[in-house]
Amino acid sequence: MPGGGAAGAGDERHAYQVRSQTDRFTGPVFSVVSEEVTMPGGNLAVRDYLRHVGAVGVVALDDEERVVLVHQYRHPVRRRLWELPAGLIDVVGEDLPAAAARELAEEADLTAGRIDLLVDLHTSPGCSNELIRIFLARDLAPVPARQRHQRRDEEAELQVHRIGLDEAVRMVLAGEITNAAAVAGLLAAARGRDAGWRSVRPVTVPVPR
Incomplete structure (x- = not known):
């Protein structure tokens, strides 16, 4: 009422x-x-x-409308999950767009000429205050081989794939992609594309508190 x-x-x-x-x-x-x-x-x-500490994620979309997904082992669920390039906000003084660009370079060996804000997500508010900010990255280019990040532990076996955005949405709805940030980011990206990207926001929008 x-x-x-x-x-x-x-x-x-x-x-x-x-x-x-x-x-x-x-x-x-x-x-x-x-x-x-x-x-x-x-x-x-x-x-x-x-x-x-909070996190950022990146929906990296190339000129063929393929999204960059990583296939990575997650120990709590004892299996590999399809995920976005993502990571913690754990570098002192680093702003969120810069953190997103860093994670894209470290996990997918890519840079982006343009970054916009897609969506903010409380991943599990019943038991955590974690907030992840998900960005849309376009105008992708490879990181030069000599400048690429050396991955360790689970990330050493991380697999990088490019999958059509519509196929990725199908995987979400079929239960093949279950990572919360990936689900939210992919659906937001598909909606944004269908709306001519009018729904994306500037990266300077304050984080919800």
């Missing part, structure tokens, strides 16, 4: 206040915290969640 949103917003000023916080684990990518939170009505509830 029309008035419900306003009343709810007012109620939230008095609810969901953090009364205490306990650090359970701290690592280089994420930490685990427990917080006592005031619920509507006044009850206290404990909420555990991952506090994440």
Whole structure:
């Protein structure tokens, strides 16, 4: 109902206040915290969640409307997943478009002449505050061989493929692509293309807080 949103917003000023916080684990990518939170009505509830450094992803689209996907092993799910070139926001002072360009170069050996903003995504808000910003990269060119990043660990076996955007969307809808950032980025890219790219935004748009 029309008035419900306003009343709810007012109620939230008095609810969901953090009364205490306990650090359970701290690592280089994420930490685990427990917080006592005031619920509507006044009850206290404990909420555990991952506090994440954040990430960027890139839908890299070439002149033939093929998207660059990587096939990479992910240990928690014990298998390879189709993903976008993506990575953590873990370089001090690096802005997000630069981080996206770095990940594109490191994982796909590509540079982009143009980068736009596609979509922002909370990957799993029930248990994590992770936000990934997904960019659209076009005007692709190869990184010179001598300047290419040396991949290690799981990335050493990372496979890079170019797949038609429509085929990638089919793979999403068929359950063959399940990585959340890839699903969101590919569907946003297909919608953006069909709308003549009117839906893309400048990379300077602030990140949702």
